[in-house]
Amino acid sequence: MENIILIGFMGTGKTIIGRKLADRLNWDFIDTDSEVERVTGKTIPQIFKQFGESRFRSEEKLVVRKLGKRKHLVVATGGGTVLDSENVACLRENGILICLTANLETILKRVKAGQSRPLLSGKEDLKQKIEELLSVRSQAYSAADINIDTSFDKPDQVVEKIIQNLQERKKMQAPVDIYLDLDKRSYHIYIGQGLISSVDCYLKELNLGKRVLLVSNPKVFGLFGELVEKKLSAAGYRVIPALAPDSEEAKSLDVAGKLYDLAYLNELDRQSVVIALGGGVVGDLAGFVAATYMRGVAFVQLPTTLLAQVDSSVGGKVAVNHPRGKNIIGAFYQPKLVLSDINLISTLDDRELRTGLAEVIKCAVIADREFFSWLVDHIGDLLDRRPEALTRAISTSCRIKAEVVQEDETESGRRAILNFGHTVGHTIEALSGYNLYRHGEAVAIGMAAESRLANELGILTKKDEERILGLIKKTGLPWELPGQLPIDQFMVSILKDKKVIDREYTFALPVRIGRAEVIKGIPEEVLRSIFCK
Known part of the structure; x- marks a missing residue:
C-alpha cells in the first residue's frame, strides 16, 4: 500500500x-x-x-x-x-x-x-x-x-x-523479516508499521510462559505501555510493569536489583518473559536482568527509538554500568524476538531521530557503499520520517549488523568493526559526564575524528573522509571534538576501551566507504596530533 x-x-x-x-x-x-x-x-x-x-x-x-x-x-x-x-x-x-x-x-x-x-x-x-x-x-x-x-x-x-x-486487514505493508542465525539462539527481527498492536500474536508463537515483566520508563510507558499491557492481558498473560528511571542512571546494579525483587515477588519463573519497551537504556537493563535472573529467562525487545531499532536491540549485548565505566558489567544474551515498529519513531524529537541516524551512517560506512550513497540521496526523507525510507534504513542496518554478529557473536574478531566511531564517542561521553551529548551525537563526533585518523594513517582516501564528514553534517549531527579537550585524560580513557589488548591503541577504522578493519598498535603521537587539532 x-x-x-x-x-x-x-x-x-x-x-x-x-x-x-x-x-x-x-x-x-x-x-x-x-x-x-x-x-x-x-x-x-x-x-x-x-x-x-x-x-x-x-x-x-x-x-x-x-x-x-x-x-x-x-x-x-x-x-x-x-x-x-x-x-x-x-x-x-x-x-x-x-x-x-x-x-x-x-x-x-x-x-x-x-x-x-x-x-x-x-x-x-x-x-x-x-x-x-x-x-x-x-x-x-x-x-x-x-x-x-x-x-x-x-x-x-x-x-x-x-x-x-x-x-x-493487513493492508499495511508486510513487515520485513530478518533472521539472525545463531543456531539455538537464533531469532527474528521484524520491521514494519503497527507491529506493537500485534505483540500478543508474536509472543504466542514463541510458546513461552504467561508471566511477563514489562520493563520501561515512565515516559515511554505513558505512550505505549497501556496498549502493550492491554494486548497481552487480553491474550492471557499476567503483565507486571517495571518502570526504571528515564536516564543512563537506570543502567545500574541498584536498579537491576529492584527489578529482581519485583520479578521474584510476582513469582516469575524460568518460563517467564522479560520484555524491554523503550530505547537503548531500557533494552540494556532489561536484557541484563533477563540474562541473570534464575540464570536466564526469555527476553523480547520492543525498541521505541531509532537508535535502539538499528543498533542496541540487535546482537545480544546487554549490560549495566559501573561507577568506573560504561557497560562494564554485562553479557552476550540474545533476545527471542525483536519487534521494531517504525510508527513509534513519530514520537521522537528531532534530536533523538538524528541520534539514531548516526548508527545508520556507521553501518553504511563499515559495510555497504551503495547504502551510503542511498543515504546521501535520501537523508531528507529520513529526517521527514518517511515510512518507506525508515523501513529501508532500519532493515539494511539490521541486516548489516546481523551478518556481522552471525560471524562473530561474542566480539572476538570481526564484530569489533561495529565500534567505528565508538572509541572516541565513548570517551567523549565519559569525559562529559554522560550529560552533554546523546550517544549518537558522540558517535558522530567519533566517526568524524576516526575518519580523519584513518586518512592520517594512509588507509582512507581524503575523498572518502570528506564524504563521510559531509553526510554527518548533512544529517545535522555534531562533528567537531569538544574545545579544550583534556588530552591526557582522553588518551587514558581510550586505553580503557574494551577493544584494547596489551595496552595497544586499537580502533575500528574505515579503509574505504563500505569496508572497515580493526587497526592495532596505532602510535600515541599520531593520536595526539589528530585529537589535539
Missing part, C-alpha cells in the same frame, strides 16, 4: 480526517478539489458556473492521474470522483480505498454549515437532493476496501479506527 484514498459523500469529513491521518503517518495530504482549484486558478463554484460540471470532471481526472504516480499520500477525493471507473483504477493502483460514511441527518447538518457546494446550490429541498445523489453514488462507493462511519465520532477517533482497520 503506497497511498490511502478517502472516498465518500460530501460532509463525511474526508478533508479534516485526511489531514489528521496524514499528520499521524507523517505522509503528505492532498485534497483533489483543492488541487483542481490550484491548477485552474478558479474555485470549484466558479468552474461549475463558467464551464459546467463536465469541465470540472476533466480537470479532476487530470489531477487523479498525477496523484496515481506518487507515494505516501493521504488523498481526500471529491464526492463524485469515484463515479469515473478510470479514476478508481488509477487510485487503486497504488492505494487502498477507504469510504467515509455518515447518516443522512449528519450529512445534512454538515453541508448546511459548510462551504458552498455547486451540486446542492439553489436546491430548496436539500434533504431530497442529498438522498438522490446518495442513491446514484452508492454503487460507486461500494468499491471501497474499508468503510468507516463518521456520524458519531470525532475526527481523531475516526483516524484511530482507520489505522486499526488497516492493521487488522
Whole structure:
C-alpha cells in the first residue's frame, strides 16, 4: 500500500480526517478539489458556473492521474470522483480505498454549515437532493476496501479506527523479516508499521510462559505501555510493569536489583518473559536482568527509538554500568524476538531521530557503499520520517549488523568493526559526564575524528573522509571534538576501551566507504596530533 484514498459523500469529513491521518503517518495530504482549484486558478463554484460540471470532471481526472504516480499520500477525493471507473483504477493502483460514511441527518447538518457546494446550490429541498445523489453514488462507493462511519465520532477517533482497520486487514505493508542465525539462539527481527498492536500474536508463537515483566520508563510507558499491557492481558498473560528511571542512571546494579525483587515477588519463573519497551537504556537493563535472573529467562525487545531499532536491540549485548565505566558489567544474551515498529519513531524529537541516524551512517560506512550513497540521496526523507525510507534504513542496518554478529557473536574478531566511531564517542561521553551529548551525537563526533585518523594513517582516501564528514553534517549531527579537550585524560580513557589488548591503541577504522578493519598498535603521537587539532 503506497497511498490511502478517502472516498465518500460530501460532509463525511474526508478533508479534516485526511489531514489528521496524514499528520499521524507523517505522509503528505492532498485534497483533489483543492488541487483542481490550484491548477485552474478558479474555485470549484466558479468552474461549475463558467464551464459546467463536465469541465470540472476533466480537470479532476487530470489531477487523479498525477496523484496515481506518487507515494505516501493521504488523498481526500471529491464526492463524485469515484463515479469515473478510470479514476478508481488509477487510485487503486497504488492505494487502498477507504469510504467515509455518515447518516443522512449528519450529512445534512454538515453541508448546511459548510462551504458552498455547486451540486446542492439553489436546491430548496436539500434533504431530497442529498438522498438522490446518495442513491446514484452508492454503487460507486461500494468499491471501497474499508468503510468507516463518521456520524458519531470525532475526527481523531475516526483516524484511530482507520489505522486499526488497516492493521487488522493487513493492508499495511508486510513487515520485513530478518533472521539472525545463531543456531539455538537464533531469532527474528521484524520491521514494519503497527507491529506493537500485534505483540500478543508474536509472543504466542514463541510458546513461552504467561508471566511477563514489562520493563520501561515512565515516559515511554505513558505512550505505549497501556496498549502493550492491554494486548497481552487480553491474550492471557499476567503483565507486571517495571518502570526504571528515564536516564543512563537506570543502567545500574541498584536498579537491576529492584527489578529482581519485583520479578521474584510476582513469582516469575524460568518460563517467564522479560520484555524491554523503550530505547537503548531500557533494552540494556532489561536484557541484563533477563540474562541473570534464575540464570536466564526469555527476553523480547520492543525498541521505541531509532537508535535502539538499528543498533542496541540487535546482537545480544546487554549490560549495566559501573561507577568506573560504561557497560562494564554485562553479557552476550540474545533476545527471542525483536519487534521494531517504525510508527513509534513519530514520537521522537528531532534530536533523538538524528541520534539514531548516526548508527545508520556507521553501518553504511563499515559495510555497504551503495547504502551510503542511498543515504546521501535520501537523508531528507529520513529526517521527514518517511515510512518507506525508515523501513529501508532500519532493515539494511539490521541486516548489516546481523551478518556481522552471525560471524562473530561474542566480539572476538570481526564484530569489533561495529565500534567505528565508538572509541572516541565513548570517551567523549565519559569525559562529559554522560550529560552533554546523546550517544549518537558522540558517535558522530567519533566517526568524524576516526575518519580523519584513518586518512592520517594512509588507509582512507581524503575523498572518502570528506564524504563521510559531509553526510554527518548533512544529517545535522555534531562533528567537531569538544574545545579544550583534556588530552591526557582522553588518551587514558581510550586505553580503557574494551577493544584494547596489551595496552595497544586499537580502533575500528574505515579503509574505504563500505569496508572497515580493526587497526592495532596505532602510535600515541599520531593520536595526539589528530585529537589535539
